[in-house]
Amino acid sequence: MAQAAPGPPDPPAPPELTAIDALLTRQAREASRHSFQLLGGEAVRDAALTAPELPVDPPDWAQAVADASTEPTVVFAPVTDATGQVVDFVDVAVNTAGRSLAARSRPRHGQLMTVSQPSSETSGLFAAMRRVLATGEPVTGRDWDATLMVGGEPLHRRVRITATRHRGHVVVTFDDAARRHELISDRVQEQGLIGWGEWELASGHSDWSPGLYVIFDRPSDAGPLTLGELARRLVPEDRTAFRVALEHVMSGLPVELDLRLLLTDHTRHIRFTLEPLRAASGPVWGLQALVRDVSKSYLRRVELDAAVHAAERRRQRADAEARVAARLREAVLPSHPPEITVQGVTSAVAYRPAETRSSIGGDWYNVQPLPDGRVLYALGDAAGHGLDAVARMAALRGGLAGLAHTGQPVEALTAWLNRLTFDSGMDGTATAIVCRYHPDRELLRWVCAGHVPPVLLRDGKARLLDDTTGLLLGVLPKVTYTAYELPLRDGDTVLMCTDGLVERRDEDITEGLSGLLCAVERHAGLSPQQLVDTVSAELLPTPQEDDSCLMALRRGKPAASDRAWGD
CATH class of the missing domain: 3.30.450.20 (PAS domain)
Structure with a gap:
């Protein structure tokens, strides 16, 4: 009867598995040799057997x-x-x-x-x-x-x-098991581990907790896996990491690492804490593993990492935009010299930008002597924050500076500024106070477009000049604005501010305006620059979440030292 032809030879084991098996065999041989030396050698073994x-x-x-x-x-x-x-x-x-x-x-x-x-x-x-x-x-x-x-x-x-x-x-x-269970129980309580295993290298004996059988989807009557068998259950790409971890453990060092376990229908992410077992002297004779299934936390970590990276990209974009916005604001909004006097009116400005880049706003101001001897004073706020708000601020300030040379009254300038805001293509509104001082009549005319009304400080008393304001800039294409007039007396101070100085999330704006009037009266004897600096420092919160601008105009007798100051 003919014999069946032999089947093809088994394929060679992957190199990493071969290396792991060789490592475990060498360590088992060394541990066994050392143990015999501790026991007294062959004679003692023979005596125990016979x-x-x-x-x-x-x-x-x-x-x-x-x-x-x-x-x-x-x-x-x-x-x-x-x-x-x-x-x-x-x-x-x-x-x-x-x-x-x-x-x-x-x-x-x-x-x-x-x-x-x-x-x-x-x-x-x-x-x-x-x-x-x-x-x-x-x-x-x-x-x-x-x-x-x-x-x-x-x-x-x-x-x-x-x-x-x-x-x-x-x-x-x-x-x-008591000592081992005590140690493992402490670690389980500390780290949430749910399984443990212990392997002795020389005898091949191993112990598993019930939780480890669950993690490996292995019936308890099948017995524990050897370390070599465990390595074969890992994703091939993780076997090198497992071999390196075993090398560290065999040298007496504990190791913690994450590995992927190949199961029948899915991959499980496992965290191993491997610790060497050894006597006070001699080689490592075994190892203990504390094991936790981190599959769910791994997926959550992947999702969290993706969210963190997305947030970081958004933050970088926001930082870049904030830097551009800050540079643009600095270029468009030059600093105001302290207490400059033009046509007998001394002006001072306290401009305080927000303390965080994400809060950069669209506050702006302008003091502009005109060729006909009159002086334009304006202050406003483009809605929103960031680059868009600064861009609107730049368009408003630059547009008004050009329109002011037409000689038209302030109500016409404000109407044109409204149309400029509406037609700019930028989705946003703005507020503004546009003033012109007529030195020949010692008269201040102004229009308030949705803005905080100005304050008059006269004879030590402060009051709002008018609480009737016109429509915000940019809401409708055609709006008619009404101008108000104030004859200025010697010593009168008119103050204009943006809402960052008086508006708070947790209170009505009337409380902020009342606080502004009280602060102005308390510091009425200060110079214009000292007044705006002191009032701003007193009213602004810490940290400052919004831009703030406070401008003061004080009427005095014209002096020979009066000088013009342009853009």
């Missing part, structure tokens, strides 16, 4: 005491020499949980502790049991790093022991 069981006669109460505990529990009888000195211990009873633990070792009674488990002497366990027997003082919650001899091979365990004296015997309870 030592005969001692004939023991367990007390009738021993098994009942062992069975009373749910943790692995062993009852030890002392072994004495001719002088009565305790030279060893022999097990005489073990409970069901202890048999499960002892299944990794020799399950029979009558084993000498120092022979079957030579590390009991070097670790101090034997000495501790002798003290318990001699003094009656129990040992509770002591951590024991044990290198057990199981079937002739070393097995590292970290256990917590409780030892008590009972009727001349020592009852020892071994909890190989």
